[in-house]
Amino acid sequence: MPADMLAQGIQTGRLSAEQYDANFADLHAPLDxxxxxxxxxxxxxxxxxxxxxxxxxxxxxxxxxxxxxxxxxxxxxxxxxxxxxxxxxxxxxxxxxxxxxxxxxxxxxxxxxxxxxxxxxxxxxxxxxKGVHPFVRAETTGKRVAVVGAGPAGLACAHRLAMLGHDVTLHDARAKAGGLNEYGIAAYKSTDEFAAKEVDWLLQIGGIVMNQGVGLGSDVSLAQLKSDFDAVFLGMGLGGVNGLGLDGDDKDGITDAVDFIAELRQANDLGAMPIGRDVVVIGGGMTAVDAAVQAKLLGALNVTLVYRRSRARMNASVYEQDLAASKGVRIITNASPKAVHGNGAVREVEFEYTDDDLKPTGQTVRLTADQVFRAIGQTLQGEGLPDLEGRKIKVSGTGATSVKGIWAGGDCASGGDDLTVTAVAEGRDAAMDIHSNLMGGAS
The missing domain is CATH 1.10.1060.10 (Alpha-helical ferredoxin)
Structure with missing residues (x-):
């Protein structure tokens, strides 16, 4: 571990192996x-x-x-x-x-x-x-569909298309399939490598070829996919992360919450995960809560989640807010980050209190911090994409984009509410629309 991290209080092995096991056990024991x-x-x-x-x-x-x-x-x-x-x-x-x-x-x-x-x-x-897959693949249609992104939307789309008899090639930039299910949720919500097991089970339908480590733009272009396949579905999520926009945002000890969660989800030894003594998480959504709770479970002494609006306007549900509080996370609302203080490494984060319209009140507070996680939203990355609506791909109710033959769903597409279950619905519905278009064109 870098010496500067040790000096500022970011350490590994804050707890015993037994404590890690207990803290990261299944959040809800299964029903018998x-x-x-x-x-x-x-x-x-x-x-x-x-x-x-x-x-x-x-x-x-x-x-x-x-x-x-x-x-x-x-x-x-x-x-x-x-x-x-x-x-x-x-x-x-x-x-x-x-x-x-x-x-x-x-x-x-x-x-x-x-x-x-x-x-x-x-x-x-x-x-x-039981290892049972309850669906049977239809006779092949001879149609080929490319799916970009092996997250919830892409997997749901790929499975439904394969079940209907189409040949699907699923491209994903990461080493493992699953998207946010594999990399982006708290470890205590999905234990025993369930996300990977669910992907393996889903692929039993047949007709799906997985291409891991293939990113849109870096390894394959949308124009190439459109040329090589009969249809394309984009479900690659949001690859970029918003910065704080403050001087000092690049100080040692400040990182993105999504990277922290992904690293933790892939860790074989939780005791090797470095965590600070005083942790500040900036944001009000599920990513912020997941980062804050897991920081506490890793042994951080003080964890504070700071959100710029009121608790009623946090994207994280009341249940998740209460879960965070029950684990010892302090929640401060109506406070917006104003400055990062420290000489090379973060030492304090200064916030200014606001009203719910984000108008500053002039009152400030400084929070001691040796580790800060940014969780203030993610952004779409990519060039040559179909028309956007705001900062996401514009789609119809069935996922069709402005480009004929290209559909999109999940977090990268407009509409929806950035939930796994919504992404699944969008991927499934897009698959049905793709099937209808492909078979209509073949008749």
């Missing part, structure tokens, strides 16, 4: 058979279920819960996976507390929803553990 039956029995199986309306992938939630209740959990898994092929991961990371469970009739009446997310995990994990 009895617990699943008890949880399923609480469902009213509503005919006009509000939970279905709230699910971005339109899973028939009452049906799959009834199937669990009647002892046919494999059928429940197929009900889920028909709509959401990454149902196992979504059961772990989807903010069910603000989607299906928030509108559950039990939640509205009693303040305690049916455990929809945990029941979804119970069903999908059970089927995957």
């Amino acid at each position: 058979d009895h617990e699943a039956l008890v949880a399923a029995d609480r469902c009213y199986f509503c005919h006009d279920a509000p939970c279905m309306t709230a699910c971005p992938t339109d899973i028939d939630i009452p049906l799959f819960i009834r199937q669990i209740a009647t002892g046919t959990s494999d059928a429940a898994a197929k009900t889920i996976l028909t709509q959401n092929i990454l149902g196992g991961m979504c059961a772990r990371v989807c903010p069910t507390e603000t989607l299906c469970e928030e509108v559950c009739v039990r939640e509205v009446a009693e303040g305690k929803p049916v455990l929809i997310g945990q029941l979804q995990r119970y069903a999908t994990d059970g089927l995957m553990a």
Whole structure:
């Protein structure tokens, strides 16, 4: 480790191996058979279920819960996976507390929803553990589709296209597939290499060729893909990270939260992960919370998450905010970064308090920091892309871009809400539109 990092308090091995294991254990233990039956029995199986309306992938939630209740959990898994092929991961990371469970009739009446997310995990994990893939690839159509990005949108699109009989080549710039599922979420939300196992299981459909280490722009051009394939789907996410825009933003000890999370997710030894004594995380979304909580779990003494607006306007859900607080993370709101102080390495970050319209109040606060994580949003990278809307690729409701034969979905595309479950829905729906166009053109 560089001497300057040691000098400023960033250290490895702050905890014992037993403490690391306990801190990064599965956030929610899976339901056993009895617990699943008890949880399923609480469902009213509503005919006009509000939970279905709230699910971005339109899973028939009452049906799959009834199937669990009647002892046919494999059928429940197929009900889920028909709509959401990454149902196992979504059961772990989807903010069910603000989607299906928030509108559950039990939640509205009693303040305690049916455990929809945990029941979804119970069903999908059970089927995957058997090595069973419930879908069969259709006869080949002879059509070739390129998918860029092996994250949730790209994987969902590739699977649906392959299932429909198309030959798919999936390009991804990283060494491992999975996108944010593999590199971008807290380690305690997806343990035991589940993201990689889910990708391997998904590929059992056949008809998908994986090209790892192939980035759009650096290794292959969009023009080349459009020429070589019958259709192209862009699901590469957002590769760039916003900076603070302050003098001193490049001081030692300041890094991007997404890089920290990715490094931690790939670490074989958590004790080798360097972490500061006084950590400041700047941002208010899920990435900020994941970075802050994991900094605390790695042994940081003081972790402070600072967001420029109010808690009510944080992108992270109330549940995630409360989780952070329960782990000892201090949350400061209505404070915007103003200056970074330190001689070569960060020593303090100065913030100015604001109102909710970001108007400065003139009051400032300095936070001691030997490590700072930026989590203030990511940006689209790439040249020669289809028309943009704001800072993302402009798409129709089915993912079609301004360029004929090119679709897009997930975080790189306009619309949506930057959730794994939304990306899956967009990839799936784009695949259906691609299929319709390809087969219509062939007839």
